[in-house]
Amino acid sequence: MGSYILRRLVQGLLILLLATILVFFIMRLMPGDPLLLYMSTQDIGTLTTEQMEALRHQYGLDKTLPEQYISWLGGVLRGDLGKSIYYRMEVISLVKQRMPITINLGIEAFILSSLLGIFFGVICAVRRATWIDTVFTILANLGITVPTFWVGILLIYFFSLKLGLLPTTGYVSPIKDFGASIRHSIMPVFCLSLFSIAALTRQTRSSMLEIVSQDYIRTAWAKGLSEKIIIIRHQLKNALIPVITMLGMQVAMIFGGSVIIETVFNIPGMGRLLTTSVFQHDFPVIQAGTLIMASVIVLSNLLVDISYGWFDPRIRYG
């Protein structure tokens, strides 16, 4: 088990390295001189060629691309993510401001979607072919097809503008004001988790239904076990393996979704930071941001793989 985790960690680090190379070179394929991004239009007119060269040297843009990449990577290993062009500050301090917000909302969305998704899936499977099953299945099918940012706008319209129950946009830290934080995060968290709730409901339902016809379930009924024990201990535990795979994928979905949901609700998190950086061609921030997003996803994939063994003792790690 220990050696398995170690090997997977090394693999994960390799993939992260590849991801940084990929993003680094995609960003540098951008047409135009990256130096111009560092300067205002006023500067461009007044600076002499020598001054431009000096600046180029200062930002390390006179080196070849592989050299630039190596020095960037060296910085990352020392905890230096470079300097934002647009915000004119260290990327690391930007991340320190923005990351907790996205993580806070992301964790809330992840918990909400796993609980509700699995719960609805089980209900559908247990009450198969009743009106409950039909309603939830249709809702789940709509949930994976509806644009979540549009749902966010609908919610803002009804709950904030029409009923005046919830604040329209913005973010309040739960440490500062817990009540206001909850009120501010209800709609964004729901939007972030909507797709995942629906996808998990579908997955749980279908894998529960696959197991219902297994011999050991019939045996459990024959033994006279209670319905609750059969559903939870025999059916659900065995049905969870594909669900866990999907849970791992939901981390990527939720973090990817934050890019758009944070824009709708004007939340100053990583997602919003990344969209503005893409518009501003602020490549130090984009590089750092994708590295962080990719790290979260690699880590969650690792956790998923490790948890398989706990849910299914037949799985051995060689």
Added chain:
Amino acid sequence: MSKESLTHQDTITTSPDEVVSLTTQVKHRGEIRRIIRVFFGRKIAVFGLFITVILVITAIFAPWLAPHNPYKMNMGEELLPPNSKFLLGTDSLGRDTLSRIIYGSRTSLIIGLGATLIAALVGQTLGMIAGMYSGKVFTIIMRLNDTVMTIPMLLLALVIASVLGGGIKNVIIALGIGMIPGHCRLMCGQVLSLRENDYILAGRAIGVGSIRMMVRHILPNAFPPLVVLTTIGLGTTILAEAGLSFLGIGIEPPICAWGSMINDGYRYLMTNPVLAFAPGLAIMLVVFGVNMVGDGLRDALDPRLRGII
């Protein structure tokens, strides 16, 4: 030997081949009939197909279906609520919302089809190569695939689209690249499992080359799940394109795109909510339709894929 007996002989000696081809044909025809029966037996799949057909018709015949010119700005008629002249009202420049939604179906369909096609072609070819030539080739392709998968698709498309610049072509490329890994992974898995079949071994024993093996023997058998993935991928791409154009990346302003229409409507949510509501409804309906066709195809072609795709 008389002439009659020869022809008699002939019919007997040639018949086994014909019988074989005839039975496979019958089997094949029966299979197709079964697929059609299962698919059309599902009301929701038929409903999905209906919506998809309507989408295609709307996209093709947009100029004839749209009641107004979608680009024409009507001065003095800005932000009107739905009325008899403009069935869904007008936007901040006085353009007819309904006509813009009708024209928006073209953008969605073109980008959806284009990106899905790129992803399917590139991804499935890579997956097939990785599966056939295991070893180093497999490791390189699949590690690259894992790498792309660690970056959320929308973020990757956002970055690529920002590098390439706007325009429908570039959005197609950006979304297409983002969708490649899913196709590559599924195809590779298919090839790896099909490779173990006896008929592949038999083919190899009689010296069938690897390209011929891929095209003639593996591809047809890997077909069903790939059709399903491609259909569902179309829905995913349409949804992702709406997200990108909502963020304002890719589609340039005068062109109608549902995502950017929602973004536009968001600004005038208080004055004219229909502007934001209507295009979202169109996206939901279309993606729902395409997904239900995908689900129906999956159940008809390969029910084992339930939960995988």
